[in-house]
Structures are given as C-alpha cells and as structure tokens.
Amino acid sequence: MGVVADAWTWLSTGSNWSGESGAWHRLGEHVYVSGVALLLACAIALPIALWLGHLGKGGALAVNISNAGRAIPVFAVLALFMLTPLRSAGYLPTIIALVLFAVPPLLTNAYVGMREVDRAVVEAARGMGMSGGQLFLRVELPLAHPLLMTGLRTAAVQVVATATIASMVGQGGLGRIITAGFNTYNTPQVVAGALLAGLLALLVGGGLVGADRLLDPPRKTARSVASASSVKYLSSVESV
Template sequence: MNPIEQAVVWLNDPLNWTNPGGVLDRLVEHLGISGAAVALGCLVAWPLGLWLGHTGRGGGVVVLVSNVTLAIPTIALLTILPLTALGFGKPPVIIALAVFAVPPLLANAYTGIRQVDPEVRDAARGMGLSGGQLLRRVELPLAVPYLAAGFRTAAVQVVATAALASFVNGGGLGQIISAGFGLGISIGGGQILAGGLLVALLALLVELAFALVERVVTPRPLRRNRRRVARRADQRAAAAITGS
C-alpha cells in the first residue's frame, strides 16, 4: 500500500484511537498544552497591550516585542528550555508556545484600544469617568472584537505548532508522527501522514470555531466597517499588483 492507503487504514483502526497513547489520549494532551499556552500568553500580552493602548504610548514597544518574539524559532526554545530547571515534559512546551502566542495577542489588544473613537473617550471623561473606569467601561468593551481576533490567530498558530512538543516528550498529536518516523517511512509512512492530517484538521476546526466566536462578539456596525476596510485594502493591493 502507498502512504495514503496506509493512513486511511491506520485512521480506521479503532485501536489506534482508544488504546493508551492513542489518538484520543494525544488529542486531550494536545488541547491541554495548547490551551495552557494560549492562556499564559493572554495573561502576559493582554494587560500589557491594554495598558499601552490606554496610555497612547508604547506603540514602538508593541512592535519590538512582537518582532522579537516572532524572530525566536519555537524549535529553538523547545531545545533550550528543557536544559534549564524546567526539564523535559509539558512545562517547557507551554512556555515556548506561549511566547509564540504573544505577538498576535499583544498587537490586537493594543490596536483594539487605539481604534476607539477619541470623541467617545472625551465624552466619557466629560461624564467624570476616571482613567481606570474609561478603560473598563468604554475602551475594553469596544476592543473585544480585536481581542477575539488576536485570540483566534494565537490559538490556531499554537495548535498547529504544538505538534513539535514531541521533540521534548511533551505529548500531543506530534507523538503519533514521531512514532511513525521511528518505524521508518516504509512501515510508518501512513501513521506519519495520519498524524499530520489530524493536526491540520484540528487547527482548521479551531479556526472555524473561533471565527464564529469572533463574529458573535463583533457588533454588526463594526462588522460592516471592518468589511469595508478589508475591501479597500484588497483594492489597493490589486491596484499595486496591476501597476507593477
């Protein structure tokens, strides 16, 4: 059989799903690692992004932090962190993936606050709201669609990248791929392909789920405004391509 046929056979074997260390166990591990990493990223990125956006300063800091964290290869962190006191297992994986989740969370939190209409801020201040009340009652609710968009991007990226956890015995669906490589391409090729398909499918499902959540939390007027902005951006990109 070719690898595609092997993958179909492997995925249709109930034992590969229900046995200890099977797909269901690895899926739970994968979701747990990804969820913990995104949550840790939110704890770091959202307070910083909201505060910088509220003060109107630190745009350069946001760009710098985002660029620096994006420039660090996840596989490098996964290689270095297990050599520290964290050791091998899930903790270094969660920290490495959290670093990977920070850029979209931070950038969207900052952008969401900065996109609030200045006249709305002035009206809120005129009503006697303090800086903290302005952030909690006015700016934060209006920034929720941006926070949801950043969360969606971070979640999809982390779920897709969490397959690398197998390099440091961190569990997840990547263990299926690693086990397939251990068997050799001729024997384990179908298992490798099946593991890759499972990771891709999970990332796609996460994308669709959080796209729906983002739509639900975005008020209709903001949806129309964002669609118009996206159309204008597409038109400018098409014009630039045509002109070149």
C-alpha cells in the same frame, strides 16, 4: 490519493485510538498543552496591551520588543530549555516556548485595537463624565474587540499547530503520532497525525469565530453608547 486513503484507513481503525499511545490520548495531551500555553499567554499579554493601549504610552516599545521575539524559532527556544534543569519538568519547557510564541500576536493586536478606537468617541465619553474604568469597559474594550479576537484566533491556531514540537523532546501530543510514523516508516500514520493536528487547528479557529459572533451584541451596545455620548457631548458644546 493512495497515501490519503491509507491515512483514512489508519484513522478509521479503532485500535489506533485506544491506549496511552492512541489518538484519543495524544489528542488530550495536545489540547492540554495548547490550552495551558494559550491561557498563560493571554494572562501575560492582554492586561499589558490593554492597559498600555488605554494609557496610550509605552505600547510601541512593548509591541516592538514582542515582535522581535517572532524571529526566534520556537524549536530553538525549546532546545535551549532542554539544556537546563527544566528538561525534567514535564511539559513546562514546551508550554513556555509556546507562550513566547503566542504573546506577540496577542499583545500587538490588543494594543493596536485599543489605539484605533476613535479618539473623538473617547473624548466624547470623557466629556459625558465617564470614569477611566467606565470608558475602558463600556467603550474602548468593546470597540477594540475585533482586533483583539483576531489576535486571539491567530495565537490559538499557531499554538495548536506548533504544539506538535513537544514530540521532538519526548513529550506527548499529536506530534507523537507523526514521529512514531517516521520512526517506523509508516507514511499513512504520519499523514494521519498531520491531518489530526490540522483539523484541530481549524476547529479551534472556527470555534473562536463562533464565539466572536456570540460576543457581537456587546460591541453593538458599545457603538450605541459611544454614538449617544458623542451626540450629547456635541449638543452640550454647542449650547455653550
């Protein structure tokens, strides 16, 4: 309890939050690196996964390749980048390493979510005359929403928690608070930095849960559209 109390004292000291080495500045750096990495990972993984899931072809290979990347430690990737000309490119090596780390859960969950949409519902929607784009936007994508959001939450929390590795190569972020504490044998500072990183990851995860609930009405609409399509399609089949 003494270390926790000392960490709280460190966090409640105003001087530790100001300046370029302060917690606010480090927090901003951490959010920037994590946000850019997550956005890039989404831009890469989600279109591929959703398209392959819609087509139903090639997805298994893509998922297996992306999952194989999970076996590669993020810090090892970052260390390799630091041996290349990218070492002088600011946050770019860290962002690339985090993107590689975030792609597998995004790609896997989005693809599986698309493939687990009830095929009977898909065929019913096709039978009612929906085009491929309408089927994707109005039925498949909303019904795949739960797994897609699960992958996004997983990737976001992992990226925020792992972005502390930027400090290992002299970059900013909350990891700099931790490494500075280690360098000065300041255990309360180390604990305070770890608490800040953990709390940020929890806030990001909680925020995405809230966003998921706000996006629930489109999912309900998709279910109602799918149900109506199924009923109309079956009625037309029976009349024939």
